[in-house]
Amino acid sequence: xxxxxxxxxxxxxxxxxxxxxxxxxxxxxxxxxxxxxxxxxxxxxxxxxxxxxxxxxxxxxxxxxxxxxxxxxxxxxxxxxxxxxxxxxxxxxxxxxxxxxxxxxxxxxxxxxxxxxxxxxxxxxxxxxxxxxxxxxxxxxxxxxxxxxxxxxxxxxxxxxxxxxxxxxxxxxxxxxxxxxxxxxxxxxxxxxxxxxx
Amino acid sequence: xxxxxxxxxxxxxxxxxxxxxxxxxxxxxxxxxxxxxxxxxxxxxxxxxxxxxxxxxxxxxxxxxxxxxxxxxxxxxxxxxxxxxxxxxxxxxxxxxxxxxxxxxxxxxxxxxxxxxxxxxxxxxxxxxxxxxxxxxxxxxxxxxxxxxxxxxxxxxxxxxxxxxxxxxxxxxxxxxxxxxxxxxxxxxxxxxxxxxxxxxxxxxxxxxxxxxxxxxxxxxxxxxxxxxxxxxxxxxxxxxxxxxxxxxxxxxxxxxxxxxxxxxxxxxxxxxxxxxxxxxxxxxxxxxxxxxxxxxxxxxxxxxxxxxxxxxxxxxxxxxxxxxxxxxxxxxxxxxxxxxxxxxxxxxxxxxxxxxxxxxxxxxxxxxxxxxx
Ligand SMILES: [Zn+2]
Numbered sequence: 386x387x388x389x390x391x392x393x394x395x396x397x398x399x400x401x402x403x404x405x406x407x408x409x410x411x412x413x414x415x416x417x418x419x420x421x422x423x424x425x426x427x428x429x430x431x432x433x434x435x436x437x438x439x440x441x442x443x444x445x446x447x448x449x450x451x452x453x454x455x456x457x458x459x460x461x462x463x464x465x466x467x468x469x470x471x472x473x474x475x476x477x478x479x480x481x482x483x484x485x486x487x488x489x490x491x492x493x494x495x496x497x498x499x500x501x502x503x504x505x506x507x508x509x510x511x512x513x514x515x516x517x518x519x520x521x522x523x524x525x526x527x528x529x530x531x532x533x534x535x536x537x538x539x540x541x542x543x544x545x546x547x548x549x550x551x552x553x554x555x556x557x558x559x560x561x562x563x564x565x566x567x568x569x570x571x572x573x574x575x576x577x578x579x580x581x582x583x
Numbered sequence: 584x585x586x587x588x589x590x591x592x593x594x595x596x597x598x599x600x601x602x603x604x605x606x607x608x609x610x611x612x613x614x615x616x617x618x619x620x621x622x623x624x625x626x627x628x629x630x631x632x633x634x635x636x637x638x639x640x641x642x643x644x645x646x647x648x649x650x651x652x653x654x655x656x657x658x659x660x661x662x663x664x665x666x667x668x669x670x671x672x673x674x675x676x677x678x679x680x681x682x683x684x685x686x687x688x689x690x691x692x693x694x695x696x697x698x699x700x701x702x703x704x705x706x707x708x709x710x711x712x713x714x715x716x717x718x719x720x721x722x723x724x725x726x727x728x729x730x731x732x733x734x735x736x737x738x739x740x741x742x743x744x745x746x747x748x749x750x751x752x753x754x755x756x757x758x759x760x761x762x763x764x765x766x767x768x769x770x771x772x773x774x775x776x777x778x779x780x781x782x783x784x785x786x787x788x789x790x791x792x793x794x795x796x797x798x799x800x801x802x803x804x805x806x807x808x809x810x811x812x813x814x815x816x817x818x819x820x821x822x823x824x825x826x827x828x829x830x831x832x833x834x835x836x837x838x839x840x841x842x843x844x845x846x847x848x849x850x851x852x853x854x855x856x857x858x859x860x861x862x863x864x865x866x867x868x869x870x871x872x873x874x875x876x877x878x879x880x881x882x883x884x885x886x887x888x889x890x891x892x893x894x895x896x897x898x899x900x901x902x903x904x905x906x907x908x909x910x911x912x913x914x915x916x917x918x919x920x921x922x923x924x925x926x927x928x929x930x931x932x933x934x935x936x937x938x939x940x941x942x943x944x945x946x947x948x949x950x951x952x953x954x955x956x957x
Binding site: 494495496497501502529530531533534535537538541542 | 736739740742743744746747750752755756758759760762763766767
């Protein structure tokens with residue numbers, strides 16, 4: 386193959402779930418078999434890269450300032466479900482069991498991987514809490530050491546007056562596992578069985 | 584359980600071997616470095632999916648090969664005829680039990696118990712606390728997925744907290760990791776205390792069988808520090824935070840626990856004779872055997888790596904008779920065992936290949952070599 390082809394393949398290979406063979410197939414497909422689709426794909430990529438950003442309030446994907454969930458007036462935004470990543474939010478939404486708002490941290494504390502509080506999307510959440518906008522926090526972080534440490538770090542930084550009720554889902558979640566790997570039924574029961582976190 | 588057949592491919596220096604076992608005693612004879620221990624290592628791997636010689640799976644894969652494979656056919660008390668296939672790759676390992684892939688280690692542990700007797704075992708009495716802790720952790724985790732989980736969580740939280748200490752991170756971040764650390768410490772120490780109490784009776788009984796002497800052997804947990812429950816552990820780690828920040832590591836905790844082996848309540852390490860210490864080490868392994876059987880309902884497979892030759896005749900005979908005939912023993916040595924130790928199926932080992940030389944009915948088709956699909 387050509388140097389440019391190989392560069393493309395290298396980039397494709399770095400995408401999640403794409404191995405060497407798939408990268409080759411995708412590259413061949415894009416360049417050889419369907420050149421007509423290529424321009425629209427490139428255009429879609431550029432447009433998405435330009436317009437999709439983090440919701441300034443919750444960290445979810447958004448076009449513009451607020452995401453679709455934050456803009457939805459019918460939801461109870463005084464209840465905030467804290468998740469690690471956007472796919473966790475998607476999984477919880479798919480369970481259909483939840484009508485509150487979210488906050489995406491974009492990670493969890495992990496000293497081994499050099500992730501500290503400054504690397505997480507924490508400040509906007511603490512601001513919302515301080516402004517009195519939050520009545521309940523549901524911590525839906527993974528059920529492992531780093532998830533637990535992140536929950537604890539977060540609760541340390543809440544006002545000590547107990548104005549915010551904090552619950553933790555974890556029941557029914559495979560231990561050592563995160564929200565993303567649980568099915569909808571498990572997630573629904575995990576949400577129903579959330580318990581007081583102290 | 585009985586191992587009826589083992590097939591190895593690209594496992595250390597063994598390119599390919601398929602060995603069928605008929606009786607309950609197999610002996611692998613050969614000079615050092617020929618692959619005797621590699622075979623025991625492969626058979627022992629089935630217990631907890633780790634080697635008794637190394638924590639690094641990659642060294643088990645023959646040089647230049649993408650993967651190693653081990654397949655075992657067992658006659659099993661609980662599952663009947665069972666086929667286990669293990670594939671080792673540089674990135675990890677995969678296990679199939681009767682064609683079904685194992686996804687949770689917790690469900691798997693305890694099903695295929697093995698106990699390894701090795702000439703390194705002397706270090707259990709004389710060596711560093713870390714060796715005794717590993718012996719205890721391995722013994723308990725092999726039978727209890729909950730214990731394994733607590734152990735893994737503890738070490739993960741400890742690694743996290745130590746990384747923060749090394750970096751000089753502020754107290755709030757340390758405190759966040761002290762919470763899961765404390766929860767795991769409480770569970771781990773409770774598990775160790777209950778486990779050691781359970782094991783002590785097995786150790787005493789095994790020592791009495793082998794030593795044929797009057798002293799009572801025992802084992803005690805010597806915790807580095809203790810706390811009542813998770814909340815108390817949290818308090819303890821918080822209290823030590825200042826000193827830990829100074830040392831840049833978590834100084835005190837269950838990762839510093841030790842065991843003490845005793846004869847008549849006195850430390851065997853200081854007061855036991857050479858012979859008593861040898862008997863004690865065998866008793867520790869035999870205690871594992873009966874502990875595993877009690878917990879799992881499965882008769883463990885015994886793997887004796889070059890240990891028979893080290894024992895004096897009397898101790899060897901008592902050790903042997905204490906094993907009983909219902910258990911399968913696979914042993915290695917540089918010379919053939921005494922005839923008095925029963926009828927062995929004997930395999931000669933040279934350069935990673937095996938040749939059946941005696942015992943059992945058919946010497947010819949017991950050993951085959953050639954390409955093989957797992
Ligand atoms: Zn939003």
